[in-house]
Amino acid sequence: MNQSSLQHKMGWLFKCLPNPMTFLLLSVIIFIFVTPPEVDAKTHHYKWAVRYEFKSPDCYEKLAITIDGTTPGPTIMARQGDTIVVELKNELQMENVAVHWHGIRMFGTPWNDGTEGVTQCPIVPGDTFVYRFTLDKPGTFFYHGHYGMQRSAGLYGLIQVSVPNGVVEPFLYDEDRSIILNDWWHNSTYEQAIGLSSLNFRWVNEPESLLIQGRGRFNCSLAEFGGKCNQTNAECSPHIITVVPGKTYRLRIASVTSLSALNFEIEGHNMTIVEADGNYVEPFVVKNLNIYSGETYSVLVKADQDPSRNYWAAINVVSRKRTTPTGLAIFNYSPNPPLTPPPIAPSTGPPWNDTFSRFNQSLAIKARKGYTVPPPQTSDKSITLLNTQNKIDGYNRWAVNNVSLLLPATPYLIALKWNKTNAFNQSPAPETYDDYQNYDIHNPAANINATYGSSIYRFPFNSTVDVVLQNANMMKPNNSETHPWHLHGHDFWVLGYGLGKFDPVSDPMKYNLVDPIRKNTVPLHPYGWTALRFRADNPGAWAFHCHIESHFFLGMGVVFEEGVEMVPRLPTSVLGCGDTKRLRMPVKSGGSSLPSGFIYLSNLFVLLLLFLN
Numbered sequence: 001m002n003q004s005s006l007q008h009k010m011g012w013l014f015k016c017l018p019n020p021m022t023f024l025l026l027s028v029i030i031f032i033f034v035t036p037p038e039v040d041a042k043t044h045h046y047k048w049a050v051r052y053e054f055k056s057p058d059c060y061e062k063l064a065i066t067i068d069g070t071t072p073g074p075t076i077m078a079r080q081g082d083t084i085v086v087e088l089k090n091e092l093q094m095e096n097v098a099v100h101w102h103g104i105r106m107f108g109t110p111w112n113d114g115t116e117g118v119t120q121c122p123i124v125p126g127d128t129f130v131y132r133f134t135l136d137k138p139g140t141f142f143y144h145g146h147y148g149m150q151r152s153a154g155l156y157g158l159i160q161v162s163v164p165n166g167v168v169e170p171f172l173y174d175e176d177r178s179i180i181l182n183d184w185w186h187n188s189t190y191e192q193a194i195g196l197s198s199l200n201f202r203w204v205n206e207p208e209s210l211l212i213q214g215r216g217r218f219n220c221s222l223a224e225f226g227g228k229c230n231q232t233n234a235e236c237s238p239h240i241i242t243v244v245p246g247k248t249y250r251l252r253i254a255s256v257t258s259l260s261a262l263n264f265e266i267e268g269h270n271m272t273i274v275e276a277d278g279n280y281v282e283p284f285v286v287k288n289l290n291i292y293s294g295e296t297y298s299v300l301v302k303a304d305q306d307p308s309r310n311y312w313a314a315i316n317v318v319s320r321k322r323t324t325p326t327g328l329a330i331f332n333y334s335p336n337p338p339l340t341p342p343p344i345a346p347s348t349g350p351p352w353n354d355t356f357s358r359f360n361q362s363l364a365i366k367a368r369k370g371y372t373v374p375p376p377q378t379s380d381k382s383i384t385l386l387n388t389q390n391k392i393d394g395y396n397r398w399a400v401n402n403v404s405l406l407l408p409a410t411p412y413l414i415a416l417k418w419n420k421t422n423a424f425n426q427s428p429a430p431e432t433y434d435d436y437q438n439y440d441i442h443n444p445a446a447n448i449n450a451t452y453g454s455s456i457y458r459f460p461f462n463s464t465v466d467v468v469l470q471n472a473n474m475m476k477p478n479n480s481e482t483h484p485w486h487l488h489g490h491d492f493w494v495l496g497y498g499l500g501k502f503d504p505v506s507d508p509m510k511y512n513l514v515d516p517i518r519k520n521t522v523p524l525h526p527y528g529w530t531a532l533r534f535r536a537d538n539p540g541a542w543a544f545h546c547h548i549e550s551h552f553f554l555g556m557g558v559v560f561e562e563g564v565e566m567v568p569r570l571p572t573s574v575l576g577c578g579d580t581k582r583l584r585m586p587v588k589s590g591g592s593s594l595p596s597g598f599i600y601l602s603n604l605f606v607l608l609l610l611f612l613n
Ligand SMILES: *[C@@H]1O[C@H](CO)[C@@H](O)[C@H](O)[C@H]1NC(C)=O
Pocket: 187, 191, 195, 202, 204, 205
């Protein structure tokens, strides 16, 4: 239908409608016909059941959290502008759940971010929660459990968002291949969580295995007595990446590890890094890729080696002393038999303690020319977040500026919208730490005790905020770990990395304000600092935390709020816990969790389509 015939029909329609109706219809029409990517946007519906099943991803059987019986869960494949609707049914029987959509900014739907304690109440056993959100940008993303340590139990999967029809990406490739990387323990997530939070602290230890696309291989002769382990179980046969000689592949790689930083390489093949967290990277060639928990990358790989054999795709732990065997997949040149092992031993990766080369790779990641979005050249506010390991009343905790986060019973977004001022501490969270000029990041503090806290950082809407993450010594002398920090609801600009203590005078002068990469997850290297800038332009309450499962579980995170007054009335489906126990309205079966205004608009839209036909 062309524009003028549309206007003709519209004109007729408006004459028949009262004024407010006309206004609403006009908004709908503008929304539908003027916003380009929405034109051919689709809605993808999923009905997922989350439940425990006995699984043997590394040949050793244990309980894993699955989606419709699989871990990783199904890959969501869609286009920018598409809407995703996931009806998530909690069939865990004895455990709550929530699922976070990592890297999706949730514009206009902050209550669907899936972060229990921050944006929603937990989904109780037997209940169904409807997540509905729009894919705001193309790229590689993922989803995972965000309640307790459920990601560790296997609740995760990929989201692959392609560019809208007619849009061309700035690099050429023949096909996509996706892998999601993970680390895996045989002890249950419950044993881990209780061990970590006991006065008699029990560390989770290093993972037993590394998984590529949910598959790894444990040496069954090392299995504990009574453990069920079967090396020939099909569930633990390696993941196969099949390629055709001469073709170029876009390999999308996501890491959901609970602890490990990984180094990924494909034997005998270079890789060109082209995407990071949904943002185009100025391409550069590497032999191997360091990837931290919460990050995603796309690399281009050309199948240009001897096609008569297969190659190893290998992941190795870096930044922690390695005890976990290499995780392996097979890079299979068609038509070779997929399971024929490559003739040489797989790479054991770079030295685990080669911090410099990882730091150097972080520095090398810049925004692609022609796709740079320059950051605001100045910021309105700068906060410094000191990362430390502490004790509180004898318990092991992680803290930020000496405060270890305890998520309140009433999730922040809900407390803010419902004016529940007793739900969390209303005084502002600390913007720096005590005596930071004299603080020695290279030694554990004289007093290692920290405090619990629930305060948040509140930023004026659309202000520009700098965050300087400062690493320090752990409680154990001469030890500092890598912490990958993930921000919900935003991409930030990575202004700089440094080793040692941040100098507030000289270091900002070295910030990259020209072509910084935008990301949602960034490493903080041992004894180093990382500086970020973001615009507080997404109304809501957003978690910013270390993506290591046990670290966030032990308090290593903060919460940012901006423009919460602009968030419309929350759907009642997110309520029902803490101070909102009685506010939850029953949802009719098959009912929607959308705000009524939205339903009204969608109904009008349907009406409009009927008129037009
Ligand atoms: C598994 O958990 C038990 C009980 O907490 C503990 O004794 C054991 O050391 C753990 N195993 C490993 C490999 O960490």
